[in-house]
Amino acid sequence: MKSEHLYNYILGIADNSLILGQRLGELCGHGPSLETDIAGTNISLDLIGQTRSYYQYAAKISGENKTEDDIAFLRLERHYKNVLLVEQPNTHFGFVMGRQYLFDVFHLLLLKELQLSKDETLAAIAKKGIKEVSYHKRFSGDWVKRLGDGTPESTAKMQEAIDDLWPYTQELFDMTDCRHSNGLRGRRCRCFKTKKGLLQRGYRPL
Amino acid sequence: MTGTQINIDTHLLPILGQVSDPEIPVLSVLDLGVIREAIEKDGTVYVKLTPTYSGCPAMDVIGDDLKIAFAPLGKKVKVELVLAPAWSTDWISESGLQKMEAYxxxxxxxxxxxxxxxxxxxxxxxxxxxxxxxxxxxxxxxxxxxxxxxxxxxxxxxxxxxxxxx
Structure with missing residues (x-):
């Protein structure tokens, strides 16, 4: 493969959206209300749409006659590069919204950096995605607040969800292997220089 | 159609105007502003299509509908998805907005x-x-x-x- 580092780098970003999109897709028809059900599937659709753009690009540069579907479906489970946060199984609605919010904050910051990439295709996918992900974050953030401030039961469940999910946010700050490749200079990556920086910029009180 | 150039061969406009958005059938793909380029060369129409949303399922349908629309004229259609610049609601034409409201x-x-x-x-x-x-x-x-x-x-x-x- 001509640019293996770039290929792996793209999958490192795209696999998160695929897996979270699939997790949300599992809830189609099972939301607590019609509005939240539609919201979950709409967010899923945006994420899988973004994944398609990334995979189409990855397939093109693979030079192996691959299609987007080959990349999505014809890999062993250990070959997916997503963070563990996005694959946490659906439990209750507060947990789903908590998982979504923690990812949305990270995702939006990532895309805001990625739109500055020298790689025109990645920058274009990021610019498109920013518009969609801003809306996701607004939705999930609203629910985290609403459930967190709601009844004693909703507060307890939301708190429990954040307690359970928080350890998985650590992985968002891990360097990916291809970060150190010269071939990717100027392409940015999913890692931020310091965790402190991201905490200051992203995970502010709602 | 502010902010970005569109480049459509004028003789293709009547056919393109008949292809509608499957989700909002009163809007043609021209009203919606998703066709950024349509050029005919040697019997093939090359279309550049900009998706409204990344995962919009209408885009695949529009691609197929374009092929069907040009088939009776013996023209082939090649569709390329273009992501940049990203689609904006500003690209919907005024007549499109009026049709949308009436709908x-x-x-x-x-x-x-x-x-x-x-x-x-x-x-x-x-x-x-x-x-x-x-x-x-x-x-x-x-x-x-x-x-x-x-x-x-x-x-x-x-x-x-x-x-x-x-």
């Missing part, structure tokens, strides 16, 4: 008014049925990715609002 979908507000409505619950969206602005947001996500669900307090009808996207 029962409220037109997108300006960017700042859209934020007031979706974030702060302001009453600015005009009911496409009775024209009242006594309307409120029911659901941030509507029947498709591009719309939100509203209800009019004056005539009590629910309706879709086409979200501003810039």
């Amino acid at each position: 029962g979908i409220a037109r997108p507000l300006s960017e700042s008014a859209d934020k007031d409505v979706l974030l702060a619950g302001a009453k600015k969206v005009i009911c496409p049925q009775c024209k009242s602005t006594d309307t409120h947001l029911v659901s941030q996500f509507g029947s498709t990715a591009c719309k939100a669900l509203f209800k009019c307090e004056a005539c009590l009808e629910p309706f879709d609002y086409f979200k501003c996207l810039k």
Whole structure:
């Protein structure tokens, strides 16, 4: 493969959206209300749409006659590069919204950096995605607040969800292997220089 | 069609005008502003299509519909998806907005008014049925990715609002 580092780098970003999109897709028809059900599937659709753009690009540069579907479906489970946060199984609605919010904050910051990439295709996918992900974050953030401030039961469940999910946010700050490749200079990556920086910029009180 | 160039061979316009958005059938692909380029060369029409939303399932259907529309003329169609510049609701034509309203979908507000409505619950969206602005947001996500669900307090009808996207 001509640019293996770039290929792996793209999958490192795209696999998160695929897996979270699939997790949300599992809830189609099972939301607590019609509005939240539609919201979950709409967010899923945006994420899988973004994944398609990334995979189409990855397939093109693979030079192996691959299609987007080959990349999505014809890999062993250990070959997916997503963070563990996005694959946490659906439990209750507060947990789903908590998982979504923690990812949305990270995702939006990532895309805001990625739109500055020298790689025109990645920058274009990021610019498109920013518009969609801003809306996701607004939705999930609203629910985290609403459930967190709601009844004693909703507060307890939301708190429990954040307690359970928080350890998985650590992985968002891990360097990916291809970060150190010269071939990717100027392409940015999913890692931020310091965790402190991201905490200051992203995970502010709602 | 502000901000970006579009390049369409004029003789192709009548056919393109017959291809409609499968989700909002009163709008043609030209009204919607998703066709950024359409050029005929040696019997093949090369189309550059910009998706409204990344995962919009209408895009695949539009690609197929374009092929069907040009088939009786013996022309082949090659569709290329173009992501940059990203599609904006500003690209919907004025006649498209009017058709949309007549169909029962409220037109997108300006960017700042859209934020007031979706974030702060302001009453600015005009009911496409009775024209009242006594309307409120029911659901941030509507029947498709591009719309939100509203209800009019004056005539009590629910309706879709086409979200501003810039």
